[in-house]
Amino acid sequence: xxxxxxxxxxxxxxxxxxxxxxxxxxxxxxxxxxxxxxxxxxxxxxxxxxxxxxxxxxxxxxxxxxxxxxxxxxxxxxxxxxxxxxxxxxxxxxxxxxxxxxxxxxxxxxxxxxxxxxxxxxxxxxxxxxxxxxxxxxxxxxxxxxxxxxxxxxxxxxxxxxxxxxxxxxxxxxxxxxxxxxxxxxxxxxxxxxxxxxxxxxxxxxxxxxxxxxxxxxxxxxxxxxxxxxxxxxxxxxxxxxxxxxxxxxxxxxxxxxxxxxxxxxxxxxxxxxxxxxxxxxxxxxxxxxxxxxxxxxxxx
Numbered sequence: 278x279x280x281x282x283x284x285x286x287x288x289x290x291x292x293x294x295x296x297x298x299x300x301x302x303x304x305x306x307x308x309x310x311x312x313x314x315x316x317x318x319x320x321x322x323x324x325x326x327x328x329x330x331x332x333x334x335x336x337x338x339x340x341x342x343x344x345x346x347x348x349x350x351x352x353x354x355x356x357x358x359x360x361x362x363x364x365x366x367x368x369x370x371x372x373x374x375x376x377x378x379x380x381x382x383x384x385x386x387x388x389x390x391x392x393x394x395x396x397x398x399x400x401x402x403x404x405x406x407x408x409x410x411x412x413x414x415x416x417x418x419x420x421x422x423x424x425x426x427x428x429x430x431x432x433x434x435x436x437x438x439x440x441x442x443x444x445x446x447x448x449x450x451x452x453x454x455x456x457x458x459x460x461x462x463x464x465x466x467x468x469x470x471x472x473x474x475x476x477x478x479x480x481x482x483x484x485x486x487x488x489x490x491x492x493x494x495x496x497x498x499x500x501x502x503x504x505x506x507x508x509x510x511x512x513x514x515x516x517x518x519x520x521x522x523x524x525x526x527x528x529x530x531x532x533x534x535x536x537x538x539x540x541x542x543x544x545x546x547x548x549x550x551x552x553x554x555x556x557x558x559x560x561x562x563x564x565x566x567x568x569x570x571x572x573x574x575x576x577x578x
Contacts, residue, residue, distance in 0.1 A: 278357040278456055281376070282334075283307040285323045288445045289362035292383055293328055295449035296360060301456065303334050304354050309365050310338040342372050351375055360452055361415060373415055378459065380415040382422070383448035385441065386475070387411060387429055389467040392420035393475035397444065398437050400475075401500035404493070407431050408440070410448045412455050414464060421472075423464035426455045436502040436520075480505045487531035487577070491523045491545030498547075506553075509540075509577045519551035519559055533575045538562055540577060 279302045282293050297303060306329035314321040322330070329336045339347050348371040356376035361368070362383040373380050386396035388411040393399075400408040409429035416422040428447050432440065455462060483501040485494060485508065498507045498521045506517040528534040528541030539548045553559040554569065571577075 278302065279304060279355065281305045281307060281351070281354055281356050281359040282325075282329075282362075283359055283364040283366075283368075283380075284325045284362040285309045285365045286363050287324045288385070288441055288448075289325050289364075289383075290328050291445045291449035292360065292362045292452055293325060293332075295453050296456075297332055297334070299453045299456075304356070306334045306336045307364065308336060308338055310340060339366075342366060343369055348372060348375070358456070360456075362448065368415065370417060373417070381425070381452065381455070382413050382415045382420070383452055384411045384413055384420055385444045385448070387427060388413060388420060388424055389469065389472040391473055391475040394477040396475040397441050398475070398478050398500045399473075400432060401435075401437055401440070401496055404496055405432050408444070410444050410451055412448070412451050421467060421469070423466055425459075425462050425464055426451050434499070436499045438503045478505065483507050484578075485509050485518065487540060487542050489543050491542040491547050494542050494547050495521055495523055511571060511575065511577055515555040517553040517555070517559075518549045519553060521547045521549045524548050529576075531576050531578065533571055533573055533577060536566075536573055538566060538571070 280296060282296060282303050284293060285308050306325065308323045308325040311320040311322045313319065326336050326338065342348065348369065351372055352375040358376045358378040359380040361380050368380060386400060387409045391399050407429050409427060411424050412426040413424050414422040428451055430443060430447065483505040485497060487494060498518050501507045502519055506519065508515050508517045524539050524546040526534055526539055526546040530541055530543045532541050534541050534546060537548065539546050549562055551559055551561060552565045
């Protein structure tokens with residue numbers, strides 16, 4: 278098929294590679310413009326742009342698709358379909374209508390649950406037992422279009438990073454499967470009464486809330502790994518918890534209750550497994566305790 282691909286982060290890369298390997302004619306790749314990143318704040322192309330250039334594909338990085346010129350350029354591609362995966366820009370109706378088959382989205386949840394920007398993190402935070410990928414027909418509403426193909430996977434003890442990587446590959450495989458025989462998959466209208474909204478994650482949201490059960494704190498740690506990473510503060514320094522485990526101890530929520538870095542929660546306690554003081558390397562708990570002493574009884578926030 279004659280396709281455009283529209284995506285930006287690592288999540289979208291497996292789909293771009295899979296479509297290219299499957300022999301589809303990708304006539305243009307749309308991605309968000311390069312952003313300043315790293316200590317030197319150097320302009321860095323998105324992961325999708327980097328891979329597209331590696332594959333020798335044309336890349337377009339418009340700031341917006343709302344102007345008539347950008348829409349005319351898109352329409353002139355004469356596409357069978359546009360494949361969208363975490364692109365990050367709103368697609369106006371003129372863009373949605375231009376390809377013969379419209380725009381097809383790879384969404385990281387089992388719609389209609391978790392429409393929106395952060396479906397993987399929200400699924401973990403909510404304690405969902407399963408999540409998955411939905412291939413959907415895009416329309417003007419936020420992730421409201423008809424569902425074309427779905428695949429589920431257990432959330433288990435996965436971090437957001439691990440789950441995102443798994444879903445990215447699943448989404449790539451499903452999109453290739455759908456495009457091989459779209460006539461075999463009947464659109465299914467979403468039940469709006471079952472919809473939930475996965476709002477964007479904020480950095481402050483990653484501050485560990487010890488006033489909840491230890492199991493919920495652990496979900497918070499997993500949901501924010503690798504970014505923005507769950508954290509607490511002590512004496513003005515920020516400490517990131519990359520992974521943790523629950524412990525059958527109790528105490529006042531947010532209090533360090535032993536010299537092994539066990540922190541009490543509203544119900545039970547947690548112990549960091551990998552921890553990092555801001556500006557320092559990530560350490561195992563044993564390595565951390567060799568160089569850092571936080572007094573028992575300290576209240577952590």
